[in-house]
Amino acid sequence: MSRINNFNEYEEHCSLAKTDHNAYWSKIAEEFHWYQKWDSVQSGNFNDLNIKWFDGGKTNMSYNCLDRHLESKGDKVALIYEDNDPKIPAKNYTYKELHAEVCRFSNVLKEKGIKKGDRVCFYMSMVPELLVGVLACTRIGAIHSVVFGGFSAKALAGRIQDSDCKILITNDGGYRGDKIIPLKNIADEALETCPSIESMLVMKRTLSETKWNQERDFDLRTLMDAASPICECEQMDSEDPLFILYTSGSTGQPKGLLHTTAGYMVYAKHSFENVFQVEENDIYWCTADIGWITGHTYITYGPLLSGATTVMFEGVPTWPDAGRFWEICDKLKVTHFYTAPTAIRALEACDLSHVTKHSLSTLKVLGSVGEPINEEAWDWYNRNIGKEKCPIVDTWWQTETGGILISPLAGITKLKPAHATLPLPGVLPVLVDPEGKEVEGNPAEGNLCMKTPWPSIARSIWGDHERYKQTYFTTYPGYYFTGDGAKRDEEGFFRITGRVDDVINVSGHRMGTAEVEEAINEHPGVVESAVVGCPHNIKGQGIYAYVICSDKELQKENLHKELNDLIVNMIGPIAKLDDLQITPGLPKTRSGKIMRRILRKIAADDTNNLGDTSTLLNPEIVELLIEGKKK
Numbered sequence: 320m321s322r323i324n325n326f327n328e329y330e331e332h333c334s335l336a337k338t339d340h341n342a343y344w345s346k347i348a349e350e351f352h353w354y355q356k357w358d359s360v361q362s363g364n365f366n367d368l369n370i371k372w373f374d375g376g377k378t379n380m381s382y383n384c385l386d387r388h389l390e391s392k393g394d395k396v397a398l399i400y401e402d403n404d405p406k407i408p409a410k411n412y413t414y415k416e417l418h419a420e421v422c423r424f425s426n427v428l429k430e431k432g433i434k435k436g437d438r439v440c441f442y443m444s445m446v447p448e449l450l451v452g453v454l455a456c457t458r459i460g461a462i463h464s465v466v467f468g469g470f471s472a473k474a475l476a477g478r479i480q481d482s483d484c485k486i487l488i489t490n491d492g493g494y495r496g497d498k499i500i501p502l503k504n505i506a507d508e509a510l511e512t513c514p515s516i517e518s519m520l521v522m523k524r525t526l527s528e529t530k531w532n533q534e535r536d537f538d539l540r541t542l543m544d545a546a547s548p549i550c551e552c553e554q555m556d557s558e559d560p561l562f563i564l565y566t567s568g569s570t571g572q573p574k575g576l577l578h579t580t581a582g583y584m585v586y587a588k589h590s591f592e593n594v595f596q597v598e599e600n601d602i603y604w605c606t607a608d609i610g611w612i613t614g615h616t617y618i619t620y621g622p623l624l625s626g627a628t629t630v631m632f633e634g635v636p637t638w639p640d641a642g643r644f645w646e647i648c649d650k651l652k653v654t655h656f657y658t659a660p661t662a663i664r665a666l667e668a669c670d671l672s673h674v675t676k677h678s679l680s681t682l683k684v685l686g687s688v689g690e691p692i693n694e695e696a697w698d699w700y701n702r703n704i705g706k707e708k709c710p711i712v713d714t715w716w717q718t719e720t721g722g723i724l725i726s727p728l729a730g731i732t733k734l735k736p737a738h739a740t741l742p743l744p745g746v747l748p749v750l751v752d753p754e755g756k757e758v759e760g761n762p763a764e765g766n767l768c769m770k771t772p773w774p775s776i777a778r779s780i781w782g783d784h785e786r787y788k789q790t791y792f793t794t795y796p797g798y799y800f801t802g803d804g805a806k807r808d809e810e811g812f813f814r815i816t817g818r819v820d821d822v823i824n825v826s827g828h829r830m831g832t833a834e835v836e837e838a839i840n841e842h843p844g845v846v847e848s849a850v851v852g853c854p855h856n857i858k859g860q861g862i863y864a865y866v867i868c869s870d871k872e873l874q875k876e877n878l879h880k881e882l883n884d885l886i887v888n889m890i891g892p893i894a895k896l897d898d899l900q901i902t903p904g905l906p907k908t909r910s911g912k913i914m915r916r917i918l919r920k921i922a923a924d925d926t927n928n929l930g931d932t933s934t935l936l937n938p939e940i941v942e943l944l945i946e947g948k949k950k
């Protein structure tokens with residue numbers, strides 16, 4: 320029932336999900352293991368914001384990812400782990416082996432006093448223990464919060480404090496190409512301000528020298544080797560929290576989006592199977608990091624819920640050379656390859672011989688995620704990687720949506736370069752105008768909203784339900800507002816044009832302008848700053864800052880370096896400035912609001928049509944800024 324095989328079936332699924340969504344999702348959910356069936360399929364809406372799916376049901380994520388498959392495919396490879404070092408052979412884990420590892424990890428967590436509902440923070444590189452660890456949390460009902468290994472000690476500490484995590488799991492160091500990221504040292508620094516953490520489990524990977532706190536720190540592998548490979552699953556209510564994942568927004572500090580158990584689980588499997596159309600002997604590889612939502616839903620949960628073989632890669636696309644991805648595709652016989660436009664553009668910029676050396680003959684489906692893919696990159700991907708025979712699924716979704724909402728289904732939906740095309744069954748996207756009125760007919764353009772809840776929508780922001788309401792449901796009451804702008808063509812195919820709020824998408828990573836400004840304003844010579852996104856050939860968007868300084872002696876180059884040091888310290892290297900200008904002022908409205916629209920256009924060198932600037936408090940600043948951009 321759940322598998323869509325052709326476009327007619329896709330339309331039937333959409334129609335049933337629309338007319339009787341309870342019946343539709345009930346059928347899909349029946350394929351899972353439940354300790355107790357649900358009482359109601361869906362309740363709550365975008366006004367009451369008390370959204371529930373499969374309420375009254377009891378299930379367990381880890382059971383559904385692992386135990387459910389043990390009888391029929393216990394010896395099938397669940398996970399292929401590809402080391403950073405190409406000389407080291409890939410390591411396979413069958414479903415049985417992964418199950419045993421997860422049970423061991425679960426027992427370690429229990430032994431350290433972790434119980435249902437406790438928060439567990441992961442700050443790791445891409446080691447198998449990260450995937451094993453998140454599954455272990457779901458097994459015992461603990462809530463995982465994975466923090467990407469590129470964030471700084473301050474950023475890590477902020478996230479640990481916000482959700483009061485009880486334990487931190489990290490590596491001594493993480494390999495990334497020829498670099499070692501000193502994760503344990505950074506974690507040690509973070510923990511100086513995190514009293515909620517009782518213990519730290521350390522996975523030794525790089526054998527780098529680290530400090531050791533005898534009372535607090537434990538060697539994860541030693542504990543796992545001593546633990547039992549059997550662990551009963553905790554029976555979880557459908558709406559029990561599953562995980563928290565922090566993401567940046569327009570304002571304030573990053574928000575801990577809260578995903579709950581059953582709805583997320585049902586949607587992860589359903590969307591994975593239908594978008595990627597993975598078959599029994601396929602090898603599926605998503606290149607994301609588990610620190611982001613893509614790595615949660617489409618490295619870990621979606622593939623394992625489906626009983627597929629998922630690949631996890633520790634390294635980077637350009638080390639030892641720019642052919643690393645393609646070498647892995649051949650070596651592991653990858654059939655499904657899912658990556659971000661940034662990676663595609665970076666590899667496109669390298670010599671084509673890095674691609675042509677490899678056959679890529681096993682590939683059947685390609686995917687793209689995280690940012691708009693431009694036509695040129697789409698075309699390059701299609702021609703050189705897919706050899707014009709692999710459908711490209713351009714998957715649009717967000718941390719908040721939990722799973723893919725708009726995307727072609729591989730081999731089923733007609734493709735159009737740079738278009739995410741059509742919504743998945745049960746997803747009702749609309750375009751709204753600035754007054755919040757739905758824009759009817761095609762073609763059309765507007766802000767992208769969703770009309771009704773789908774199973775994997777985030778239920779709240781950890782500890783701040785009011786902020787959840789304010790952020791997503793007040794701009795257009797009764798709708799979920801995505802923060803993205805979009806176009807719909809004559810056929811109703813969606814093309815996502817990018818963020819319309821103060822979020823910048825740098826290499827597919829979300830960055831709030833307010834967070835970056837906060838870091839810049841820490842500089843003693845800075846009075847005020849404004850940060851905007853600017854076009855960048857590889858990263859999609861770069862970060863451009865306008866800075867007012869009290870210290871008139873500050874030189875641009877020195878300031879750039881000092882600000883980047885501050886940013887690396889407060890957020891992490893992913894938020895470094897690409898460029899900046901020192902300015903005597905910022906364009907402001909008479910009420911004192913910075914006119915970011917003008918700043919964005921100047922940063923993009925798009926100054927022919929700046930709109931009406933005469934109502935500004937300080938219109939003369941505009942010319943100065945245009946001049947300043949050229950320097």
Ligand code: PRX
Nearest residue numbers: 688689690691713714715716717718815829
């Ligand atoms: O602007 C959209 C962009 O990424 C944002 C969500 O970022 P994040 O929560 O980090 O999740 C990224 C991975 C799902 C969106 O608001 N985005 C994501 N996918 C696409 C996209 N923009 C255009 N096309 C996409 N396929």
